[in-house]
Amino acid sequence: MSKIVLDFEKPLVQLEEKLAEMRAFAQNGNGRVNTELANEISTMERKVEDLRASIYRNLTRWQRVQLARHPERPYTQDYIYMIFQDFMELHGDRAFGDDKAIIGGFAKLKDANGFSQSVAVIGHQKGRDTKSNLYRNFGMANPEGYRKALRIMKLAEKFKKPVVTFIDTPGAFPGIEAEERGQAEAIARNLFEMSKLETPIICVIIGEGASGGAIGIGVGDRILMLENAWYSVISPESCSSILWRSWSFKEQAAEALKLTAPDLIEFGIIDRIIPEPIGGAHRNPEQTAKTLKEALIEELKPLLQKDRQTLVEERIEKFGKMGVVSSE
């Protein structure tokens, strides 16, 4: 049971608590069978399951955004350790510094059926508490983060290893120094270089995919997205503040932006949705990681067979098709 309860989860938690009380009461009955109580408990169990199903099967877009930001949601490092082996982290962009909001390195991707492949793994990294969030800058990268990511991708290309990126950021950091060091150029350069990187790239949106800061490590051959992640050009809050001139229209903004995985697969922006356990990835991180790992291996296999030029041409074409225009 999760410690942190989102507002829409409250009725469920209340019911779950009541059920727990009833079970405790039954256990204190000295082993005497109380048929009436047993019946009440099983009715309550059904009620809980029905409510759980109805809440999580009908999540609004804003509720998914809340799940994507859940403080207990697995982050890049969690997935790296649950999915890969022998991760060796690499540091620095060789020009300015080491950005803690993006981590990266090489690791082994192996399964029980004999699949074994070295890959470059790169992702935004958020913190879990105030201290680690300050250290990670809340997953908001500076230019050197994007440049470190590119350096590692170039190494992957050199050593003919595929790249896996994990996207989870509230945005690239908007600061004076970030502008001085060329935040825009760093992201633009990554889009350009990732488009022509001669090795397979798989990108996974695991939590928040906010704007340029997200797509800065988001150009690939296959784009996967966790069921409750969000990906858009702007956060619902900022969208609300600009278009509604008020911060209080975030729910409407989330609806309008159509930022969920089921929305984006329809627009051809993502290729595959990774299902999460009921209640969200944080309810069962191991299960989420297992599902994601299987999908990664499945997607990687055909890409590894492809000729490098074909791979690049198809990637440019893939993004070239995105967008809808009318021309009457």
Added chain:
Amino acid sequence: MSWYKRERPSVLTEKKRDMPEGLWWKCDECGATIHRKQLEDHLYTCPSCGNHFRISPQKYFEILFDGEKFEEFDANLRSADPLHFVDTKRYVDRINSTIKKTGLNDACRNAVGKISGRETVISAMDFGFIGGSMGSVVGEKVARAIDKSLALKAPLVVISQSGGARMMEAALSLMQMAKTSARLTRLHKAGIPYISLLTDPTTGGVTASFSMLGDFNLAEPGALIGFAGPRVIKETIRRELPNGFQRAEFLQEHGFVDKIVPRRELKETLSQLFDLVCD
């Protein structure tokens, strides 16, 4: 190829917000009063302080193409409102009223013509159309300008003037950043020069994609250029921003702009660059 000259709507009437009608114009920088004729002679820059006023793609085409002759292409592309986006009003209504008001179909115009005798493709953005924002149409038009440039083996100039990606097309707008940047790799491979001219303002999604990817990044004096807008930065860091922050000169000082080019030298600078790298 059929060359034609468009009926030129005067900038003074076309951009009511920035340039009101009438014979006199007041510089918002130095306060100088400028006669309309004088303004035209100075390519819409202030004769006393050099302030560059914002101008439309039409004006850039006339300033840059020989004999003011050019052929526009893909002019009919319009937004299809794929998300059926609604905020305080419907996006489709916003689009239609902006089309009516500006006479433009979206925030970008593509044209091919000659610059000092050399065939050149220009894709120019217009801030007057929903802040020059990039949705599917702008992304597609920049991509098609790249295709045209490849087909003709002609240099490409993209003139940016945009607040960033268009919110009302959400993730599709975001994808235009990847789409245009990916397409540019083909120009790179073909050895065709790409010049990015950054004008006031160039921020957000365009800066973080094609605008920063020029073989040569040129900027107009004083242009606001950045990733995040100054207001957002100020709200985030809760500090005053330094003088000249995110202006063209600041960008050059920090190594992101090759050259700041006053408008009167723009055509000559482009010709010189093409001569240096094409011949």
